[in-house]
Amino acid sequence: IWEEVLKNLQSELDESEIKTWLEPLTIAELRGDMITLSAPNKFYKKWTDDKFLKHIKKVFNNTLGIDADVTVVVGGVKKPHTQEAASVPAGAPVYVHKNGSGLNRDYTFANFVAGGSNEFSFSACEAVSEGQFMQYNPLFIYGGSGLGKTHLMHAVGNRILEKFPKMKVLYITSETFTNDMINSLRTRKMEEFQARYRTIDVLLFDDVQFLSGKQRSTEEFFNTFNALYDNQKQIIITSDKTPAEIPDMEDRLKSRFAWGLIADIQPPSTEEKTAILMKRAEFMGLKLPGEVALFIAENMITENVRELMGALVRLSAFASFHKRGLTIDLAKDALDKFIVKKDKMVSSDDIVNAVCKYFNVKMADLRSKKRTKSISFPRQIAMYMLREKLNLSLQEVGSIFGGRDHSTVLHAVNSIAGKHEESKEIQLIISTLEKDLYCQS
Ligand code: ADP
Ligand code: MG
Numbered sequence: 001i002w003e004e005v006l007k008n009l010q011s012e013l014d015e016s017e018i019k020t021w022l023e024p025l026t027i028a029e030l031r032g033d034m035i036t037l038s039a040p041n042k043f044y045k046k047w048t049d050d051k052f053l054k055h056i057k058k059v060f061n062n063t064l065g066i067d068a069d070v071t072v073v074v075g076g077v078k079k080p081h082t083q084e085a086a087s088v089p090a091g092a093p094v095y096v097h098k099n100g101s102g103l104n105r106d107y108t109f110a111n112f113v114a115g116g117s118n119e120f121s122f123s124a125c126e127a128v129s130e131g132q133f134m135q136y137n138p139l140f141i142y143g144g145s146g147l148g149k150t151h152l153m154h155a156v157g158n159r160i161l162e163k164f165p166k167m168k169v170l171y172i173t174s175e176t177f178t179n180d181m182i183n184s185l186r187t188r189k190m191e192e193f194q195a196r197y198r199t200i201d202v203l204l205f206d207d208v209q210f211l212s213g214k215q216r217s218t219e220e221f222f223n224t225f226n227a228l229y230d231n232q233k234q235i236i237i238t239s240d241k242t243p244a245e246i247p248d249m250e251d252r253l254k255s256r257f258a259w260g261l262i263a264d265i266q267p268p269s270t271e272e273k274t275a276i277l278m279k280r281a282e283f284m285g286l287k288l289p290g291e292v293a294l295f296i297a298e299n300m301i302t303e304n305v306r307e308l309m310g311a312l313v314r315l316s317a318f319a320s321f322h323k324r325g326l327t328i329d330l331a332k333d334a335l336d337k338f339i340v341k342k343d344k345m346v347s348s349d350d351i352v353n354a355v356c357k358y359f360n361v362k363m364a365d366l367r368s369k370k371r372t373k374s375i376s377f378p379r380q381i382a383m384y385m386l387r388e389k390l391n392l393s394l395q396e397v398g399s400i401f402g403g404r405d406h407s408t409v410l411h412a413v414n415s416i417a418g419k420h421e422e423s424k425e426i427q428l429i430i431s432t433l434e435k436d437l438y439c440q441s
Pocket of ligand 1: 026111112113114118143144145146147148149150152276279305306309
Protein backbone atom coordinates (compact mmCIF):
# COMPACT_ATOMS: atom_id res chain seq x y z
CA ILE A 1 0.00 0.00 0.00
CA TRP A 2 2.91 2.39 0.39
CA GLU A 3 3.13 2.55 -3.39
CA GLU A 4 -0.54 3.38 -3.47
CA VAL A 5 -0.02 6.15 -0.94
CA LEU A 6 2.96 7.56 -2.83
CA LYS A 7 0.90 7.55 -5.98
CA ASN A 8 -1.83 9.51 -4.32
CA LEU A 9 0.70 11.93 -2.84
CA GLN A 10 1.61 13.04 -6.33
CA SER A 11 -1.32 15.37 -6.36
CA GLU A 12 -0.04 17.06 -3.19
CA LEU A 13 3.73 17.05 -3.45
CA ASP A 14 6.48 17.46 -5.99
CA GLU A 15 7.66 14.34 -7.68
CA SER A 16 11.24 15.08 -6.65
CA GLU A 17 10.24 15.42 -3.01
CA ILE A 18 8.47 12.10 -3.14
CA LYS A 19 11.43 10.41 -4.80
CA THR A 20 14.00 11.87 -2.45
CA TRP A 21 12.26 11.70 0.86
CA LEU A 22 9.34 9.36 0.77
CA GLU A 23 10.21 6.49 -1.53
CA PRO A 24 12.91 5.26 0.87
CA LEU A 25 10.34 4.90 3.64
CA THR A 26 8.48 1.68 4.28
CA ILE A 27 5.46 0.75 6.31
CA ALA A 28 6.74 -0.99 9.40
CA GLU A 29 3.50 -1.73 11.11
CA LEU A 30 -0.19 -1.42 10.63
CA ARG A 31 -2.33 -2.02 13.67
CA GLY A 32 -5.90 -0.82 13.48
CA ASP A 33 -5.58 2.88 12.82
CA MET A 34 -1.96 3.03 14.00
CA ILE A 35 0.46 3.18 11.16
CA THR A 36 4.20 3.15 11.73
CA LEU A 37 6.57 4.18 8.97
CA SER A 38 10.19 3.26 9.02
CA ALA A 39 12.79 5.79 7.87
CA PRO A 40 16.41 4.94 6.93
CA ASN A 41 17.86 7.50 9.34
CA LYS A 42 16.96 10.40 11.55
CA PHE A 43 17.21 13.01 8.82
CA TYR A 44 14.51 11.25 6.88
CA LYS A 45 12.44 11.06 10.02
CA LYS A 46 12.83 14.75 10.73
CA TRP A 47 12.00 15.81 7.19
CA THR A 48 9.00 13.55 7.08
CA ASP A 49 7.75 14.71 10.48
CA ASP A 50 8.21 18.36 9.65
CA LYS A 51 7.15 18.53 6.05
CA PHE A 52 5.18 15.55 4.90
CA LEU A 53 3.36 13.99 7.80
CA LYS A 54 0.14 15.89 7.38
CA HIS A 55 0.02 15.05 3.68
CA ILE A 56 0.74 11.41 4.39
CA LYS A 57 -2.03 11.28 6.98
CA LYS A 58 -4.46 12.86 4.60
CA VAL A 59 -3.68 10.37 1.88
CA PHE A 60 -3.94 7.43 4.28
CA ASN A 61 -7.30 8.79 5.35
CA ASN A 62 -8.43 9.06 1.77
CA THR A 63 -7.17 5.70 0.58
CA LEU A 64 -7.98 3.64 3.64
CA GLY A 65 -10.92 5.67 4.80
CA ILE A 66 -9.66 5.74 8.38
CA ASP A 67 -8.52 8.46 10.69
CA ALA A 68 -4.97 7.19 10.69
CA ASP A 69 -2.45 7.90 13.41
CA VAL A 70 0.88 7.93 11.61
CA THR A 71 4.26 7.86 13.33
CA VAL A 72 7.73 7.64 11.86
CA VAL A 73 10.49 5.59 13.46
CA VAL A 74 14.12 5.24 12.45
CA GLY A 75 15.02 1.82 11.03
CA GLY A 76 14.52 -0.78 13.72
CA VAL A 77 11.31 -2.47 12.79
CA LYS A 78 11.81 -5.26 10.33
CA LYS A 79 10.77 -4.83 6.75
CA PRO A 80 7.24 -5.88 5.90
CA HIS A 81 6.97 -8.98 3.78
CA THR A 82 6.05 -7.51 0.45
CA GLN A 83 6.42 -10.88 -1.22
CA GLU A 84 3.20 -12.21 0.27
CA ALA A 85 0.78 -13.37 -2.36
CA ALA A 86 -1.90 -11.13 -0.98
CA SER A 87 0.13 -7.95 -0.93
CA VAL A 88 -0.24 -5.23 -3.50
CA PRO A 89 2.42 -5.63 -6.17
CA ALA A 90 4.87 -2.78 -6.50
CA GLY A 91 2.23 -0.82 -8.34
CA ALA A 92 2.98 0.65 -11.72
CA PRO A 93 3.73 4.30 -11.23
CA VAL A 94 1.25 6.77 -12.59
CA TYR A 95 2.40 7.59 -16.06
CA VAL A 96 1.43 11.11 -16.70
CA HIS A 97 1.53 11.91 -20.38
CA LYS A 98 4.68 13.79 -21.17
CA ASN A 99 2.92 16.26 -23.42
CA GLY A 100 1.47 18.21 -20.52
CA SER A 101 -2.07 16.97 -20.98
CA GLY A 102 -2.39 16.36 -17.24
CA LEU A 103 -3.85 12.94 -17.95
CA ASN A 104 -3.41 10.00 -15.64
CA ARG A 105 -2.89 6.86 -17.70
CA ASP A 106 -4.28 4.62 -14.99
CA TYR A 107 -7.77 5.88 -15.67
CA THR A 108 -8.92 4.10 -18.79
CA PHE A 109 -12.10 2.69 -20.26
CA ALA A 110 -10.58 -0.76 -19.87
CA ASN A 111 -10.60 -0.56 -16.08
CA PHE A 112 -13.88 1.25 -15.74
CA VAL A 113 -16.92 -0.86 -14.99
CA ALA A 114 -19.86 0.37 -17.02
CA GLY A 115 -23.34 -0.37 -15.80
CA GLY A 116 -26.82 0.92 -15.15
CA SER A 117 -25.79 3.63 -12.74
CA ASN A 118 -23.24 5.24 -15.06
CA GLU A 119 -24.43 3.91 -18.41
CA PHE A 120 -25.56 7.24 -19.76
CA SER A 121 -22.38 9.14 -18.96
CA PHE A 122 -20.26 6.21 -20.03
CA SER A 123 -21.88 5.98 -23.46
CA ALA A 124 -21.61 9.70 -24.00
CA CYS A 125 -17.94 9.59 -23.08
CA GLU A 126 -17.33 6.70 -25.45
CA ALA A 127 -19.05 8.57 -28.27
CA VAL A 128 -16.95 11.67 -27.66
CA SER A 129 -13.75 9.68 -27.56
CA GLU A 130 -14.57 8.13 -30.91
CA GLY A 131 -14.18 11.62 -32.25
CA GLN A 132 -17.84 12.59 -32.53
CA PHE A 133 -16.93 15.97 -31.23
CA MET A 134 -19.70 18.40 -31.79
CA GLN A 135 -22.47 15.97 -31.04
CA TYR A 136 -22.37 16.42 -27.30
CA ASN A 137 -20.77 19.76 -26.70
CA PRO A 138 -20.31 20.51 -23.98
CA LEU A 139 -20.71 17.17 -22.29
CA PHE A 140 -21.64 17.94 -18.71
CA ILE A 141 -21.34 15.04 -16.27
CA TYR A 142 -22.64 15.36 -12.74
CA GLY A 143 -22.85 12.99 -9.79
CA GLY A 144 -21.82 12.52 -6.16
CA SER A 145 -18.27 12.32 -4.94
CA GLY A 146 -16.32 9.18 -5.73
CA LEU A 147 -18.65 7.90 -8.46
CA GLY A 148 -16.11 7.91 -11.29
CA LYS A 149 -16.47 11.30 -12.97
CA THR A 150 -12.76 12.08 -12.96
CA HIS A 151 -11.93 8.54 -14.05
CA LEU A 152 -14.26 8.76 -17.05
CA MET A 153 -12.88 12.10 -18.07
CA HIS A 154 -9.30 10.82 -18.09
CA ALA A 155 -10.47 7.76 -19.99
CA VAL A 156 -11.81 10.01 -22.74
CA GLY A 157 -8.58 11.97 -22.87
CA ASN A 158 -6.43 8.86 -22.97
CA ARG A 159 -8.51 7.29 -25.71
CA ILE A 160 -8.44 10.43 -27.80
CA LEU A 161 -4.67 10.70 -27.55
CA GLU A 162 -4.39 7.07 -28.52
CA LYS A 163 -6.49 7.60 -31.64
CA PHE A 164 -5.43 11.12 -32.46
CA PRO A 165 -1.95 11.60 -31.03
CA LYS A 166 -1.61 15.10 -32.45
CA MET A 167 -4.59 16.50 -30.66
CA LYS A 168 -4.13 18.89 -27.78
CA VAL A 169 -5.95 17.47 -24.83
CA LEU A 170 -5.92 19.23 -21.49
CA TYR A 171 -7.25 17.88 -18.23
CA ILE A 172 -7.55 20.50 -15.54
CA THR A 173 -9.45 21.01 -12.32
CA SER A 174 -11.24 24.28 -11.74
CA GLU A 175 -8.90 24.87 -8.82
CA THR A 176 -5.78 24.56 -10.96
CA PHE A 177 -7.39 26.80 -13.52
CA THR A 178 -8.05 29.39 -10.82
CA ASN A 179 -4.51 29.17 -9.46
CA ASP A 180 -3.08 29.43 -12.93
CA MET A 181 -5.15 32.50 -13.56
CA ILE A 182 -4.13 34.16 -10.30
CA ASN A 183 -0.46 33.54 -11.08
CA SER A 184 -0.88 34.90 -14.56
CA LEU A 185 -2.57 38.00 -13.23
CA ARG A 186 0.19 38.51 -10.71
CA THR A 187 2.94 38.11 -13.26
CA ARG A 188 1.01 40.07 -15.88
CA LYS A 189 0.90 37.17 -18.25
CA MET A 190 -2.80 37.04 -18.93
CA GLU A 191 -2.37 36.99 -22.66
CA GLU A 192 -0.26 33.87 -22.46
CA PHE A 193 -2.78 32.37 -20.09
CA GLN A 194 -5.62 33.02 -22.50
CA ALA A 195 -3.69 31.80 -25.49
CA ARG A 196 -2.79 28.62 -23.62
CA TYR A 197 -6.37 27.70 -22.93
CA ARG A 198 -7.78 28.75 -26.24
CA THR A 199 -5.56 26.60 -28.41
CA ILE A 200 -6.78 23.32 -27.00
CA ASP A 201 -8.74 20.73 -28.97
CA VAL A 202 -10.28 18.91 -26.03
CA LEU A 203 -10.75 20.59 -22.68
CA LEU A 204 -11.52 18.33 -19.73
CA PHE A 205 -12.62 20.62 -16.93
CA ASP A 206 -13.07 18.84 -13.60
CA ASP A 207 -15.19 19.93 -10.63
CA VAL A 208 -16.57 23.13 -12.08
CA GLN A 209 -18.63 23.67 -8.93
CA PHE A 210 -15.51 25.06 -7.26
CA LEU A 211 -15.75 28.11 -9.48
CA SER A 212 -18.87 29.04 -7.59
CA GLY A 213 -18.50 32.48 -6.05
CA LYS A 214 -15.19 33.13 -7.83
CA GLN A 215 -16.14 35.91 -10.19
CA ARG A 216 -12.90 36.51 -11.98
CA SER A 217 -12.18 32.84 -12.62
CA THR A 218 -15.73 32.28 -13.76
CA GLU A 219 -15.40 35.11 -16.21
CA GLU A 220 -12.14 33.72 -17.59
CA PHE A 221 -13.69 30.31 -17.87
CA PHE A 222 -16.68 31.81 -19.64
CA ASN A 223 -14.39 33.43 -22.19
CA THR A 224 -12.36 30.24 -22.61
CA PHE A 225 -15.54 28.26 -23.06
CA ASN A 226 -16.85 30.61 -25.72
CA ALA A 227 -13.59 30.67 -27.63
CA LEU A 228 -13.34 26.89 -27.69
CA TYR A 229 -16.99 26.38 -28.46
CA ASP A 230 -16.93 28.82 -31.33
CA ASN A 231 -13.98 26.96 -32.78
CA GLN A 232 -15.84 23.67 -32.49
CA LYS A 233 -13.54 22.26 -29.86
CA GLN A 234 -14.78 19.61 -27.49
CA ILE A 235 -15.45 20.51 -23.88
CA ILE A 236 -16.25 18.08 -21.09
CA ILE A 237 -17.18 19.41 -17.69
CA THR A 238 -17.85 17.59 -14.43
CA SER A 239 -19.61 18.76 -11.33
CA ASP A 240 -21.10 17.30 -8.19
CA LYS A 241 -24.37 19.10 -8.97
CA THR A 242 -26.54 19.87 -11.95
CA PRO A 243 -25.83 23.26 -13.56
CA ALA A 244 -29.00 24.67 -12.03
CA GLU A 245 -27.93 23.61 -8.55
CA ILE A 246 -24.51 25.27 -8.61
CA PRO A 247 -24.80 28.31 -6.36
CA ASP A 248 -23.25 31.69 -7.02
CA MET A 249 -22.55 31.24 -10.67
CA GLU A 250 -23.72 33.40 -13.52
CA ASP A 251 -26.73 32.13 -15.40
CA ARG A 252 -25.17 32.89 -18.75
CA LEU A 253 -22.47 30.30 -18.00
CA LYS A 254 -24.86 27.75 -16.50
CA SER A 255 -27.15 27.99 -19.50
CA ARG A 256 -24.22 27.22 -21.79
CA PHE A 257 -23.63 24.00 -19.86
CA ALA A 258 -27.01 22.88 -21.10
CA TRP A 259 -26.24 23.51 -24.76
CA GLY A 260 -24.89 20.03 -25.20
CA LEU A 261 -25.67 16.98 -23.14
CA ILE A 262 -26.14 16.75 -19.39
CA ALA A 263 -25.47 13.23 -18.13
CA ASP A 264 -25.64 11.89 -14.59
CA ILE A 265 -23.81 9.21 -12.67
CA GLN A 266 -25.77 7.50 -9.94
CA PRO A 267 -24.41 5.44 -7.03
CA PRO A 268 -23.67 1.83 -8.01
CA SER A 269 -25.93 -1.08 -7.12
CA THR A 270 -24.60 -4.02 -5.11
CA GLU A 271 -23.89 -5.98 -8.30
CA GLU A 272 -22.02 -3.04 -9.79
CA LYS A 273 -20.05 -2.55 -6.59
CA THR A 274 -19.05 -6.21 -6.69
CA ALA A 275 -17.94 -5.94 -10.31
CA ILE A 276 -15.94 -2.79 -9.57
CA LEU A 277 -14.21 -4.47 -6.62
CA MET A 278 -13.31 -7.50 -8.72
CA LYS A 279 -11.94 -5.38 -11.53
CA ARG A 280 -9.88 -3.22 -9.23
CA ALA A 281 -8.55 -6.27 -7.41
CA GLU A 282 -7.44 -7.71 -10.72
CA PHE A 283 -5.74 -4.43 -11.54
CA MET A 284 -3.97 -4.51 -8.16
CA GLY A 285 -2.88 -8.11 -8.71
CA LEU A 286 -5.01 -9.21 -5.80
CA LYS A 287 -6.76 -12.58 -5.84
CA LEU A 288 -10.09 -11.54 -4.46
CA PRO A 289 -12.66 -14.33 -4.22
CA GLY A 290 -16.08 -13.37 -5.57
CA GLU A 291 -17.78 -14.11 -2.27
CA VAL A 292 -15.52 -11.65 -0.45
CA ALA A 293 -16.22 -8.95 -3.04
CA LEU A 294 -19.93 -9.58 -2.68
CA PHE A 295 -19.65 -9.47 1.10
CA ILE A 296 -17.97 -6.06 0.98
CA ALA A 297 -20.43 -4.73 -1.58
CA GLU A 298 -23.36 -5.85 0.52
CA ASN A 299 -22.14 -4.88 3.94
CA MET A 300 -20.17 -1.71 3.64
CA ILE A 301 -22.40 1.28 4.06
CA THR A 302 -21.11 3.52 1.34
CA GLU A 303 -22.13 4.72 -2.06
CA ASN A 304 -18.71 6.11 -2.76
CA VAL A 305 -16.55 3.98 -5.05
CA ARG A 306 -13.44 5.69 -3.72
CA GLU A 307 -14.27 4.30 -0.27
CA LEU A 308 -14.75 0.84 -1.74
CA MET A 309 -11.31 1.10 -3.33
CA GLY A 310 -9.93 2.14 0.06
CA ALA A 311 -11.50 -0.94 1.59
CA LEU A 312 -9.65 -3.08 -0.90
CA VAL A 313 -6.32 -1.50 -0.07
CA ARG A 314 -7.01 -1.94 3.61
CA LEU A 315 -8.01 -5.55 3.08
CA SER A 316 -4.86 -6.36 1.16
CA ALA A 317 -2.71 -4.62 3.75
CA PHE A 318 -4.34 -6.64 6.51
CA ALA A 319 -3.87 -9.86 4.61
CA SER A 320 -0.21 -9.21 4.08
CA PHE A 321 0.61 -7.94 7.56
CA HIS A 322 -1.24 -10.67 9.36
CA LYS A 323 -0.33 -13.30 6.79
CA ARG A 324 -3.93 -14.27 6.31
CA GLY A 325 -5.85 -15.31 3.23
CA LEU A 326 -8.50 -13.15 1.62
CA THR A 327 -11.61 -14.50 3.28
CA ILE A 328 -14.87 -13.08 4.55
CA ASP A 329 -13.53 -13.39 8.09
CA LEU A 330 -10.54 -11.29 7.15
CA ALA A 331 -12.84 -8.72 5.56
CA LYS A 332 -14.86 -8.59 8.77
CA ASP A 333 -11.74 -7.85 10.79
CA ALA A 334 -10.09 -5.47 8.35
CA LEU A 335 -13.23 -3.49 7.67
CA ASP A 336 -14.73 -3.76 11.12
CA LYS A 337 -15.49 -0.07 11.35
CA PHE A 338 -17.28 0.14 8.04
CA ILE A 339 -19.32 -3.02 8.04
CA VAL A 340 -22.93 -3.20 9.13
CA LYS A 341 -23.41 -5.45 12.10
CA LYS A 342 -26.85 -6.64 11.20
CA ASP A 343 -27.26 -8.56 14.42
CA LYS A 344 -26.04 -5.74 16.60
CA MET A 345 -28.56 -4.88 19.32
CA VAL A 346 -29.51 -1.25 19.12
CA SER A 347 -31.88 0.23 21.69
CA SER A 348 -34.28 3.12 21.34
CA ASP A 349 -31.96 5.14 23.57
CA ASP A 350 -29.09 4.45 21.16
CA ILE A 351 -31.14 5.76 18.27
CA VAL A 352 -32.32 8.87 20.06
CA ASN A 353 -28.79 9.59 21.32
CA ALA A 354 -27.36 9.17 17.84
CA VAL A 355 -29.90 11.62 16.45
CA CYS A 356 -29.18 14.13 19.26
CA LYS A 357 -25.47 13.85 18.56
CA TYR A 358 -25.89 14.24 14.82
CA PHE A 359 -28.03 17.36 15.04
CA ASN A 360 -26.45 18.64 18.21
CA VAL A 361 -29.78 18.93 20.01
CA LYS A 362 -30.85 17.87 23.50
CA MET A 363 -33.08 14.94 24.30
CA ALA A 364 -35.22 17.27 26.42
CA ASP A 365 -35.87 19.40 23.35
CA LEU A 366 -36.99 16.44 21.29
CA ARG A 367 -39.42 15.52 24.08
CA SER A 368 -40.61 19.10 24.45
CA LYS A 369 -43.44 20.76 22.56
CA LYS A 370 -41.04 22.91 20.52
CA ARG A 371 -41.91 23.05 16.85
CA THR A 372 -39.06 25.06 15.38
CA LYS A 373 -37.55 23.32 12.37
CA SER A 374 -34.22 22.79 14.12
CA ILE A 375 -36.02 20.62 16.69
CA SER A 376 -38.97 19.18 14.78
CA PHE A 377 -36.86 17.85 11.90
CA PRO A 378 -34.48 15.85 14.13
CA ARG A 379 -37.54 14.63 16.04
CA GLN A 380 -39.11 13.37 12.80
CA ILE A 381 -35.89 11.62 11.85
CA ALA A 382 -35.69 9.96 15.25
CA MET A 383 -39.31 8.78 14.99
CA TYR A 384 -38.69 7.42 11.52
CA MET A 385 -35.59 5.53 12.67
CA LEU A 386 -37.37 4.04 15.67
CA ARG A 387 -40.15 2.73 13.44
CA GLU A 388 -37.82 1.49 10.71
CA LYS A 389 -35.10 -0.08 12.81
CA LEU A 390 -36.95 -1.29 15.90
CA ASN A 391 -40.45 -1.69 14.57
CA LEU A 392 -41.85 0.12 17.58
CA SER A 393 -45.59 0.83 17.55
CA LEU A 394 -46.79 4.38 16.95
CA GLN A 395 -47.84 4.57 20.61
CA GLU A 396 -44.45 3.41 21.81
CA VAL A 397 -42.69 6.00 19.67
CA GLY A 398 -45.11 8.67 20.85
CA SER A 399 -44.43 7.90 24.48
CA ILE A 400 -40.67 8.30 23.98
CA PHE A 401 -41.35 11.85 22.83
CA GLY A 402 -43.34 13.12 25.76
CA GLY A 403 -46.54 11.27 24.99
CA ARG A 404 -47.35 12.44 21.48
CA ASP A 405 -50.38 10.79 19.97
CA HIS A 406 -50.08 8.19 17.26
CA SER A 407 -51.33 10.39 14.42
CA THR A 408 -48.55 12.90 15.09
CA VAL A 409 -45.99 10.10 14.96
CA LEU A 410 -47.53 8.66 11.82
CA HIS A 411 -47.40 12.02 10.14
CA ALA A 412 -43.73 12.46 11.07
CA VAL A 413 -42.74 8.98 9.91
CA ASN A 414 -44.59 9.33 6.62
CA SER A 415 -43.12 12.71 5.97
CA ILE A 416 -39.56 11.35 6.19
CA ALA A 417 -40.40 8.12 4.37
CA GLY A 418 -41.93 10.15 1.54
CA LYS A 419 -38.80 12.22 1.07
CA HIS A 420 -36.30 9.42 1.61
CA GLU A 421 -36.28 8.33 -2.03
CA GLU A 422 -35.41 11.58 -3.63
CA SER A 423 -33.81 13.69 -0.92
CA LYS A 424 -30.05 13.24 -0.96
CA GLU A 425 -29.90 15.15 2.29
CA ILE A 426 -32.16 12.70 4.11
CA GLN A 427 -30.37 9.70 2.61
CA LEU A 428 -27.09 11.07 3.87
CA ILE A 429 -28.49 11.68 7.35
CA ILE A 430 -29.94 8.19 7.58
CA SER A 431 -26.84 6.45 6.29
CA THR A 432 -24.62 8.45 8.64
CA LEU A 433 -26.84 7.47 11.55
CA GLU A 434 -26.81 3.84 10.41
CA LYS A 435 -23.04 3.90 10.25
CA ASP A 436 -22.88 5.35 13.73
CA LEU A 437 -25.36 2.84 15.13
CA TYR A 438 -24.48 -0.36 13.33
CA CYS A 439 -20.86 -0.14 12.31
CA GLN A 440 -19.03 0.43 15.57
CA SER A 441 -18.49 -2.83 17.37
P1 ADP B 1 -15.31 11.40 -8.78
O1 ADP B 1 -14.46 12.19 -9.69
O2 ADP B 1 -16.71 11.20 -9.28
O3 ADP B 1 -15.32 11.92 -7.36
P2 ADP B 1 -13.35 9.35 -9.27
O4 ADP B 1 -13.39 9.32 -10.75
O5 ADP B 1 -12.21 10.05 -8.63
O6 ADP B 1 -14.72 9.94 -8.68
O7 ADP B 1 -13.45 7.85 -8.75
C1 ADP B 1 -13.05 7.45 -7.44
C2 ADP B 1 -12.35 6.12 -7.51
O8 ADP B 1 -13.28 5.11 -7.84
C3 ADP B 1 -11.27 6.07 -8.56
O9 ADP B 1 -10.21 5.30 -8.06
C4 ADP B 1 -11.93 5.37 -9.73
O10 ADP B 1 -10.98 4.64 -10.49
C5 ADP B 1 -12.90 4.44 -9.03
N1 ADP B 1 -14.13 4.19 -9.79
C6 ADP B 1 -15.28 4.91 -9.74
N2 ADP B 1 -16.22 4.39 -10.53
C7 ADP B 1 -15.68 3.29 -11.10
C8 ADP B 1 -16.16 2.30 -12.03
N3 ADP B 1 -17.41 2.34 -12.51
N4 ADP B 1 -15.31 1.32 -12.40
C9 ADP B 1 -14.05 1.27 -11.90
N5 ADP B 1 -13.54 2.15 -11.02
C10 ADP B 1 -14.33 3.16 -10.62
MG1 MG C 1 -13.39 13.89 -9.27
